[in-house]
Amino acid sequence: MNELVMNAGLQTLPETTGVVIVSGGSRGLGACIVQDLLDHGYFVCSFSRSSSARIETWQADPALQGRFYFETLDAGHAEAVRSYVRTVRDKFGRIDFLVNNAAIARDGVFALMTDSDFQQLLQINLGGCFLLTREVARQMLVQRKGGIVNISSIVGLSGFSGLAAYSATKAGLFGLTHSLARELGSRNIRVNAIAPGFLETEMSEGLAESQRKQIERRTPLGRLGTPEDVVPVVRFLMSEDSRFITGQIITVDGGATA
Amino acid sequence: MTHTTLVRRKIELTINQILEESGRARQDFQDDQALVRDIGLDSLDLAATVVQLEHELGIDPFREGRTGVQTFSELVRLYEDSLSG
Ligand SMILES: NC(=O)c1ccc[n+]([C@@H]2O[C@H](COP(=O)([O-])OP(=O)(O)OC[C@H]3O[C@@H](n4cnc5c(N)ncnc54)[C@H](OP(=O)(O)O)[C@@H]3O)[C@@H](O)[C@H]2O)c1
Numbered sequence: 465m466n467e468l469v470m471n472a473g474l475q476t477l478p479e480t481t482g483v484v485i486v487s488g489g490s491r492g493l494g495a496c497i498v499q500d501l502l503d504h505g506y507f508v509c510s511f512s513r514s515s516s517a518r519i520e521t522w523q524a525d526p527a528l529q530g531r532f533y534f535e536t537l538d539a540g541h542a543e544a545v546r547s548y549v550r551t552v553r554d555k556f557g558r559i560d561f562l563v564n565n566a567a568i569a570r571d572g573v574f575a576l577m578t579d580s581d582f583q584q585l586l587q588i589n590l591g592g593c594f595l596l597t598r599e600v601a602r603q604m605l606v607q608r609k610g611g612i613v614n615i616s617s618i619v620g621l622s623g624f625s626g627l628a629a630y631s632a633t634k635a636g637l638f639g640l641t642h643s644l645a646r647e648l649g650s651r652n653i654r655v656n657a658i659a660p661g662f663l664e665t666e667m668s669e670g671l672a673e674s675q676r677k678q679i680e681r682r683t684p685l686g687r688l689g690t691p692e693d694v695v696p697v698v699r700f701l702m703s704e705d706s707r708f709i710t711g712q713i714i715t716v717d718g719g720a721t722a
Numbered sequence: 723m724t725h726t727t728l729v730r731r732k733i734e735l736t737i738n739q740i741l742e743e744s745g746r747a748r749q750d751f752q753d754d755q756a757l758v759r760d761i762g763l764d765s766l767d768l769a770a771t772v773v774q775l776e777h778e779l780g781i782d783p784f785r786e787g788r789t790g791v792q793t794f795s796e797l798v799r800l801y802e803d804s805l806s807g
Contacts, residue, residue: 602773605766608743651766 483507483556484702485549487539487596488566490516492665493615496691497563497698502528504699509533509552512566539566539592540584549599558607561702562600564593564637565615569667574628582629589633593640601648610653613701614641615694618659618717634659638713645711654710656701661717663689684719693718729779729805730798736774740767753795761794781805 484501488494489510495518501508502522508531510519515536522532533555537544552559567589570581597612604610619627620634641657648655662668662679668688671679680687694716700706701714715721738748740763749761757763763771776782783804791797 602769602776605770606773606777608770648766 481505481507482560482702483552483558484509484561484563485552485559485596485600486510486563486565487592488512489534490514490519492667493660493663493691493694494563494565495519496695497565498522498532500695500699502532506561507531507533507556509556511535511537511539511548513538538588539596540587542595545592545595546599549596549603553603559600559603559610560607561611561613562597563613563615563698563702564596566592567615567633567667569627569630569670571626571630571670573626577629585629585633589630590636593637597640597644601644601653604648604653605651608651610648610651611702612644612653612655613698614655614657615698616641616657616659616713618661618715618721621659621713621715622721641713642711649710654701654706656706656709656711657713658694658697658701659713659715659717660694661689661715661720663691663694665691679720682720683717684722687718689716689718729801732778733771733775733794733798733801736771736778737761737763737767740770740774751794753793755794756792757794757797758792775801779805 481504484506486494486497486501486508487510489498489508490512494510494512495516498508498510499518510532511534513536515534519534522528523534525532533552535548535551537548539545549559568584570577570585572581593614600610600612604612614637616637617631617634619631620636620638623631637657641655645655661683662671676688697714697716701709734751737751742748744767746762751761755761757768772782772784779801781801781804783800788800791800
């Protein structure tokens with residue numbers, strides 16, 4: 465990417481937006497967050513293990529030249545994550561926000577899950593989030609400003625049969641959120657989490673029809689969520705409107721856990 | 723300027739910049755001054771110092787788990803040793 469274009473872009477960066485990293489932006493909720501932030505004038509950087517048609521569209525869009533940056537990499541690889549964050553910092557000069565969204569789901573009877581299932585869930589959902597958050601927090605400490613939004617899940621709050629290991633990784637994000645909010649608050653870095661209910665994405669495609677019906681029945685608003693239900697909350701947590709909110713979990717589940 | 727004084731100078735500049743950005747006065751550092759007790763840095767100031775020095779010098783000795791640095795001169799020596807391999 466042309467440095468001059470980047471620098472020119474940054475000078476005209478509206479006060480209300482900024483440079484944001486969204487992990488796992490190739491599809492599902494992550495892609496929706498990327499689209500929304502691009503629509504609202506943010507400079508968006510993302511990565512996932514593979515690209516997608518949506519990523520290619522953004523990369524090819526002349527209107528987004530210098531405003532969208534993507535790499536393929538695995539969130540569980542420390543060196544790759546470190547070098548990615550360094551590249552973003554060098555290109556854009558700063559990192560204002562981080563949205564920890566990339567994750568995998570593994571469902572099944574806990575007693576029958578494999579060592580590899582456990583290892584992958586821990587390495588990607590928690591480990592990947594630790595690595596990325598550390599690298600971004602380092603930059604935010606120097607800037608003395610920043611916002612971090614962790615995408616968790618209501619299953620980390622109330623559990624779900626068949627998702628015990630996945631739920632544990634999502635619950636882990638709450639501990640990270642509460643503690644980092646305390647650790648980084650004095651430097652004007654806010655850390656919050658969102659707990660969506662079940663969403664219509666590839667991740668939830670494995671739900672049986674009976675499970676889907678049951679979720680709908682137990683949701684006061686009567687349906688599964690969509691990524692579009694969640695993205696305004698991400699943007700709110702990144703905005704000045706939420707300037708006095710940190711260390712909180714915002715549940716977006718149509719009332720399922722009410 | 724020798725290698726030693728260059729590194730020392732960079733560290734002085736970095737710490738002073740961090741002090742200034744948070745509304746504190748610049749200082750002249752003495753070798754035996756404790757980073758926390760005498761200079762008044764907290765753990766996040768130290769973290770910001772280390773990150774800023776990584777940007778400028780390309781190394782972060784703390785990534786390899788180095789601990790136990792208490793004084794200004796110990797910090798300078800750690801970077802000098804790491805830079806000289
Ligand atoms: N869907 C739901 O019902 C639901 C409910 C509550 C919360 N959530 C949470 O919402 C977030 C997004 O979920 P989703 O439904 O959008 O999932 P998704 O459709 O499966 O998308 C996951 C994204 O993360 C990326 N990713 C996965 N593993 C990665 C790795 N090791 N390194 C880099 N990128 C990786 C994927 O790309 P690659 O595979 O190409 O790497 C993809 O871009 C997750 O944190 C999830 O836990 C989802």
